[in-house]
Amino acid sequence: MPYNSGPAALRQACEASLGRLGVDHIDLYQVHRPDVFTHPDDVADTLAALRAEGKVGEVGISNHTPAQHDTLAAALAERGVQIATTQVEYSAAHLDPLRDGTFDVAMRRRTAVMVWSPLAGGRLVTGHGVSPDLLDTLDDIAATHRTDRTTVALAFTLAHPCRPVVVVGSQDPGRLAAAAAAMHVPLDRTDAYRIVAAAQGEPLP
Numbered sequence: 001m002p003y004n005s006g007p008a009a010l011r012q013a014c015e016a017s018l019g020r021l022g023v024d025h026i027d028l029y030q031v032h033r034p035d036v037f038t039h040p041d042d043v044a045d046t047l048a049a050l051r052a053e054g055k056v057g058e059v060g061i062s063n064h065t066p067a068q069h070d071t072l073a074a075a076l077a078e079r080g081v082q083i084a085t086t087q088v089e090y091s092a093a094h095l096d097p098l099r100d101g102t103f104d105v106a107m108r109r110r111t112a113v114m115v116w117s118p119l120a121g122g123r124l125v126t127g128h129g130v131s132p133d134l135l136d137t138l139d140d141i142a143a144t145h146r147t148d149r150t151t152v153a154l155a156f157t158l159a160h161p162c163r164p165v166v167v168v169g170s171q172d173p174g175r176l177a178a179a180a181a182a183m184h185v186p187l188d189r190t191d192a193y194r195i196v197a198a199a200q201g202e203p204l205p
Contacts, residue, residue, distance in 0.1 A: 005035035010046045010104055014055060030060035030087060035069050044075035051081060060085030066101035073109055085112045090164065091194050092138065092156050093120035103162045113164040118157045125150050130158075137198035141191050147181065154182035159192050
């Protein structure tokens with residue numbers, strides 16, 4: 001059973017997390033993937049109850065479509081709870097949130113956006129499975145800013161006006177420090193749209 005957000009399962013998962021962490025409160029609790037066979041009212045009831053009990057602070061979602069976000073947000077609002085975060089896949093090699101309404105719904109609802117796989121699972125670093133045009137564009141912009149492709153790719157994800165929080169992971173402190181450098185690379189609209197055009201493989205209209 002890959003996804004189960006039924007009341008009993010959701011509560012059990014939360015309490016198991018509390019136990020593993022050795023705490024009695026989780027600041028941000030995210031429903032990682034939507035369970036389409038559980039009614040949003042049931043999810044909202046459980047999350048609201050866990051919040052009222054002090055077991056969770058804020059609630060968030062991950063990998064939900066814009067419509068799923070809207071529907072659950074409406075159910076939670078009826079219970080006095082807002083969705084604090086939405087976590088989505090987004091990178092120079094995966095532009096769906098730009099066009100499918102994900103970022104637009106988040107901005108309309110004032111929901112913080114968290115981005116996972118900002119380097120396309122490392123492919124934007126290695127170049128494996130990425131179009132040469134996109135790699136050349138990232139490298140060219142990197143040369144202009146006297147930095148590297150990884151930093152520019154991360155800076156691209158940060159450039160959207162929804163102000164994403166980029167989720168990066170590494171066991172190498174040097175890589176984490178390099179990731180932070182992306183905050184200081186000012187990509188202008190020309191750079192950003194050059195990356196979009198290269199990623200989609202055709203000029204913008």
